Amino acid sequence: MRSESNPFKAPVARVYDHVENFMGSFIPEGRRVPAGNGYQWLLRGWEMFRTAPGTWIGISVAFVALMMVVSIIPVVNLAVNLLIPVFIGGIAIGCRAIEDGGGIRFEHLFAGFSHQLGGLLLVGLLYLLAILVVVAGFGIVVAVGAVGALGSGGAEGTVSLMIIVGAVVMIVVFVALAMAVWLAPPLVVFHQVSAFQAIKTSFVVSLRNSAPFLVYGLLVLLASIVASLPLLLGWLVLLPVLYASLYACYRDLFFDE
Numbered sequence: 001m002r003s004e005s006n007p008f009k010a011p012v013a014r015v016y017d018h019v020e021n022f023m024g025s026f027i028p029e030g031r032r033v034p035a036g037n038g039y040q041w042l043l044r045g046w047e048m049f050r051t052a053p054g055t056w057i058g059i060s061v062a063f064v065a066l067m068m069v070v071s072i073i074p075v076v077n078l079a080v081n082l083l084i085p086v087f088i089g090g091i092a093i094g095c096r097a098i099e100d101g102g103g104i105r106f107e108h109l110f111a112g113f114s115h116q117l118g119g120l121l122l123v124g125l126l127y128l129l130a131i132l133v134v135v136a137g138f139g140i141v142v143a144v145g146a147v148g149a150l151g152s153g154g155a156e157g158t159v160s161l162m163i164i165v166g167a168v169v170m171i172v173v174f175v176a177l178a179m180a181v182w183l184a185p186p187l188v189v190f191h192q193v194s195a196f197q198a199i200k201t202s203f204v205v206s207l208r209n210s211a212p213f214l215v216y217g218l219l220v221l222l223a224s225i226v227a228s229l230p231l232l233l234g235w236l237v238l239l240p241v242l243y244a245s246l247y248a249c250y251r252d253l254f255f256d257e
Contacts (some may be wrong), residue, residue, distance in 0.1 A: 006154045015022065024255040026191065030205030037108035037252055040214030042223075045245030048098055049237065056240035059094070063087055064239070079130065082124035086112040089185040090122045096190070119188040122195035127181050134177070138170050179206035179213075186235065186250040205253050216249070 049056050067084070071077045087109060094108030112120050162254065183202035187193040206213060220242065227234025 009126055018162040024243065026199070027254055027256055028165060028191075030201065030208065030253045031256065032208050033252055035092035035211035036213050037209075038212035038217075039219060041212075041216055041248045042219055042241065043243045044251075045241040045243070048095060048104075048244035048248070049240050051098055052104055053237075053240075055104055055106055055238050056244070058106050058241065059091065059104075060236065061242075062106075062109060063091075078128065081128040082121050085120045085123040085127075085181065085185045085188075088112070088243070089189040091117065091243050092186040092189055092247050092250070095244055099230075112185070116188050119192075119195050119198070120185060123181060123184045123188060123199060126195060126199060127177065130177050130180075131174075134170060134173050138166055141166060169192065176203065179203050182206055182246065183250050183253065186247060202248065216245075 020202040066087075067080055070083065071080050089112035090109050093111040093115060094104035098104050098106065180199045184195070184198040187198040187201060188195060189197060223238055223241075227238040
């Protein structure tokens with residue numbers, strides 16, 4: 001009997017094929033989606049949170065607590081920016097587990113330490129270096145401008161205006177940096193994209209989808225206000241929803257379903 005027609009032979013299927021069929025086709029360069037999808041990202045985040053509220057809250061509390069502990073240690077506090085992509089990568093793995101039917105577990109918070117750790121740390125390092133460059137540049141420009149204005153008899157109002165303009169520019173730059181790292185962790189974890197390429201792709205795709213990100217940002221702002229009213233207790237729900245919505249955003253922008 002030929003093996004091809006053996007009715008007792010176990011079916012053979014590549015895991016990659018299953019994942020592609022289940023999740024849709026991966027689009028390396030990303031895609032543009034309607035503005036209303038910004039709301040859908042939060043809705044999907046809420047749905048993921050509802051699968052295991054206790055686990056999600058535990059993950060969020062542990063994440064914040066670890067970041068606070070690290071941030072108060074001199075010198076070591078610089079590691080905060082290095083570790084955030086690692087933990088976000090782990091949470092993304094937990095979100096993938098929810099889609100696969102296995103459910104999220106607390107240990108998923110640390111899954112990034114065993115999946116593409118080098119790439120995730122490099123994302124954090126590049127982000128940290130960019131922040132240092134921006135802050136240093138802002139300080140130098142303001143200092144030089146202030147000295148020049150005062151030396152030429154300029155009014156203090158001119159100096160204040162320079163500081164305000166500089167602050168606005170820095171805010172814009174920080175938004176751009178956030179766009180550059182927002183989608184980078186799942187790209188590194190799931191697609192083995194280099195840290196530099198992941199950051200570049202995240203920025204380009206986020207910029208291309210400015211409209212849904214604007215909707216998303218406004219909704220997050222409103223949700224933040226509501227979450228802060230009852231003694232900040234609402235953040236126990238909002239934080240995990242935001243973490244899950246990041247994964248939902250990645251799935252929406254990089255897969256053609």
